Amino acid sequence: LLVGNRQIQSYGRSGNAKQAKKIFDSLPWKDSFTWNIMLYAFARNGHLRDAESLFENMPSPSIVSHTVMITAYGKTGCLERAREIFNRATDRTLVCWNSMLTAYAQNGHMLNAQEIFNEMPQRSIVSFNILLTAYSTNSDIHNAKMFLENMPQWDLVSWTTVLIACARGGHIKDAKRMFEEMPQQDLVVWTAMLELYCDTGNLEALKRFYDKMPQHDRVSCNVMLSAYARNGYIREAKDILAAMGAKD
């Protein structure tokens, strides 16, 4: 059972929902995790109809199943469907509330999002980050600032969100200062800074920053790759491609 669940999950992660379903159908015994993993495999790969019908046919959909559906509907902008599922859930967890919050926030329904935020029985740093991200991407500086002051604590995600908002707003100095001031940096925030150097158009500085980075992954390589390609540095671009090992 555990092996089967892991196989479904692994096919789901690699985007192969069909193969995942094949394993799912072949399992003689399924627990609630099996169903949820299959549900998530459909949802994360954009097979909303399949997810829907699986959900409706589940023997006993758990709060996790409901949460997966809320997230899936949220990502596709079906807010009324998301809310329906949310209302249907009786035993809402913090993650479930956060998913509903994300659905509203990512689709620009900020009044609904604020309502959910106020109604939530508990909030985590994730809840705060969801709203912070929405304010930032809407360039709602006033609400973002007010919100920042009320946040109980900041984590890497909070810092990165605000740093990117600064960079996109043209506040390069602020973004750089934040990068220095934040308690620790991870690959995501390094890459966000790399993107900032891309936008300033200084290839020298960009390259220097790229070489200074502690690690790389496919995203950071892609950023550097397209910067080279866009500027006609074909040879350098090919070096990056080679380093990526023809992956992606």
Place this chain on the structure above:
RNA sequence: AGUCCCUGGUGUC
């Protein structure tokens, strides 16, 4: 006992 769900980085016109 152990496997499932939420927020931040590039691209998929």
